[in-house]
Amino acid sequence: MLPFDEDTIVAISTPPGIGGLAVVRISGPLALDTISQYFTSPQELTPRYATYGKLKHADLSEGEFDDCIVTFFKGPHSVTGEDLVEISIHGGAYLQQKLLEVLLRAPGLRAASAGEFTFRSFLSGRIDLSRAEAVADLIHAKDKAAHKNARNQFLGNLRLLVDSMSDKLIHSLTVLEAELDFSDQEIDFSPPQALIDPLSEIKTTAEALLDTYFYGRRLEEGIRVPLVGAPNSGKSSLFNLLLGEERAIVTAQAGTTRDTIEKAIVVAGHSIILVDTAGLRETQSEAELSGVDRSLDEIDNADLVILVHAPDTETSIPDELIHTPQIAVFNKIDLVSDHPRDMDIYLSCATGEGLDLLKKSLYTQVVNMINEGVGGVVLNSERHRDVFVRFRGQIATCLDSIRGELGPEYIASDLRLALDILGEITGKTTPDDILNQIFSGFCVGK
């Protein structure tokens, strides 16, 4: 938390995972400007009045945020004492997250740190002084939680990775600063151009790390694995077998499953959300039709699909499946003796044969996904992602300055800013850190 900072911050302010109404808040000088770029409504935003309208943006799909209520509070008459915008939307974690991501791409906005909204409220005098102790406890607790989290494998690895990036940056900065502060001495200075390679490397790492974000989120929320196929292919049977309990209804009638059912299992230490879906077919039944729609949505949203085939059903592969990793399963091998060739797994829910092979395949897929991270690190928090987006941009600025042959003090200024951004994760780098590097690395002194 940066108590001197007048940035505009944004955060989801409903507890995560609770369905129904969700509230995203923006606080700071840019709050109103930002919302006016996304929000359209027949009415003007009036302080303290809830205004109904829709959110529009290239990155938001049509209709996703049609029913929103935006309330604007003009500072100092808001809980944070600053201009504050509250956006209420319908929908679960996915939509909240998406909105947050889109807002964080707006210039000048940054993800709020733990307790930051509360702290601003306190500073503005909105929280009664008698509750000061409670706020203190809150920040204290958040701090402790952060420490505890740091022991978590992912955060620990992230920390190591960020530290090593930060060390490389400090080294680059040292080269520049030594030349600025000791140019009257006989040191062999390397030109700023020598920093292009190490900085490009850092930028590549930052990009790779950002690429892990989507997956990192999924690790956090659970990897979605729907079972998809024709009616009666045995999806519900397989679902129950994988769960080890009779969760879904199984009947000989095609079209049994209508609504999706989901349940988490743990594979390779990660939470996997298995989703049983309605069988895909053309149908007249309204209930079944909407079940099929939901199945298609699930495929859209899937990380991995288990496509269930059976000898007694005809599977039509939907278009939505083309880009999604999948495991093709041929079920009911107890019924027939010759099997089609192009399947990944052959099994029978009736006898249990081949189930181990499916579990192994699931395990391998999950482990592969994890290894896609950078050095075992995946980004899974919106705040960290926000930091790296800004960091990548700033490193690009540094590279531009070097290529544009600006003076070393300007490049140094760009680098310092990059270090400051990274410092939001690692803690601040001080001028003394740089001077210490200079004194230990160069023989200075006349």
Place this chain on the structure above:
Amino acid sequence: MNVSRESFDVIVVGGGHAGIEAALAASRLGKSTLLITMETKALGRASCNPAIGGLAKGHLVREIDALGGEMAKATDQTGIQFKMLNRSKGRAVWSPRAQIDKKAYSSYMVDVCTNQQGLEIYEGEATSVISSNEGTKITGVMTRAGRAFGCEALILTNGTFLNGLIHIGNESFSAGRIGESASVGITESLVALGFETGRLKTGTPPRIKRDSVDFSKTTIQAGDQQPEPFSFSTRDFDPPNEYCYITNTNEKTHAIINGGLEFSPLFTGVIQGVGPRYCPSIEDKVVRFAEKTSHQLFLEPEWTDANQLYVNGFSSSLPEEVQLNSLRSVPGLEKVEFIRPGYAIEYDFFPPSQLKATMETKRVKGLFFAGQINGTSGYEEAASQGLIAGINACRSIGGSDPFVLERSEAYIGVLIDDLITKDTDEPYRMFTSRAEHRLLLRYDNAHFRLAEKGYRLGLTEKALYEDVENQKRLASKTETYFNSTYIKPEIINGLVETQTTVKESQTLANILKRPGVTVADIQSILPNWVNDLSPALLTLIATNTKYSGYIERERQQVERLSKHQTMSIPDTVDYLSMQAVSFEARQKLDKIRPETIGQASRISGVTPADVSLLIILIKKIVSRETR
């Protein structure tokens, strides 16, 4: 010299660079001032290298000038070689430096001080401070001769004199500088008042006879052909341009030094004080950077026509014989003769976290410290503190607001803020990298930044202030012209060589922003009224324009460091009981006792979360007290 009275508004102890600025500022602000020095003719004596300014230090000197101090003027009058450092880099880190004639510099200062109205000089040694209210308020100072002087404010600028101990090889003896006695008593009287003290070390190289050097084996280093003065008020500047000479040590030199280490007080542990890493002795360099087979040495004249040179880069406390033998292995110095050997000096200092931003001690009202007594090194750092202490001593007497420069306003602001919030463990020296808003704090805009403040204080002369204001107006007019005047592409392409040809009209400002383009490239299309501006002003304007993006970014960062920075912390706060604040932070805060939240946030080990908590707890305390 006769002193006319027993009691003064302000008393300054010590006539070095800090003491002079303090005493001049106080007397110029109309306070009756006494300067106590052991020897009047030693006023302004440069005890180490014969140079003023240099990287980051040159900025300090310019700022002192803008605020009405004396150092820049003295340098312009007595400098014998002027050089702009970092000229190949961007303007923000250009820094002026001058070789001075030490004798002329000192006598210039003697002249100014003895002629200053309201300033009296007492030759003698101050031996203890006199206080009242159980040692919480200063009332005067006692001298060795037994004469006591009363005062409202006392500024101590004792330099390296407090219990000074000089080391040369295995020998050590009490002294303040070579040939001058140490000052004994002040430290003890301050410790009795509860002050914490420590020991630091610094060193100086040998002085050699000029006529014993074979200059044919050295490289000549001259100053700039078109030197720039330090002071804004210096006119018709035409200083001498005397040479310095460069030579290099070699493996033989290093072998001799290594052979003498057993007699080095640094390596045998005799010297306890911590020395500066940026100004190591030659034996330190040889040991710590053993892989380097050669170190550069600069032979600098100490004054015009002097048969005495300063061996910059060869500071040492080895026995004289080892110093001499090793130096004789250096090209050009085969037959070198010493005037005196290098030496190390240990002295008492008072960790500056005991000070407020005004340089007044937190413990004793009316007592101010400035200069090396605060653990700094360098003439320029000392003078800056002296000036600020002098100003604030006067303001504390009149009950005016303290005068404090922010880190974003001046290197002097960075210097003092660093001193009071850091635990210095080596002599502190200014570097440009210490100033986070370096791009705003250029040497060439020091007067734009500070002259108005100096004038309002009553120190900066009216003529200088008006001159600066006039230049500011011209600058903003020209910047507007640059931003609003479009030039056709065919003209641009004929003027500046760029990789890509320009296809559309562009403003003069955007042309200047192109890599490699300087104001000289576009002079032919500028109107006369712009070309008639002084070269210095035109370059300043061009720099503002060229780097406006960076300057704007810095400004925004400064603005974001907003309101809570200046929130003051009551001095009764009990940090140790703040359980929610981390243990390390509690300890540090309790030791340093910052005056503002801004200061607290810059103490190492105090995290942003700690600062947030601190704000909460302090608001609570303040509200309880006002109830």
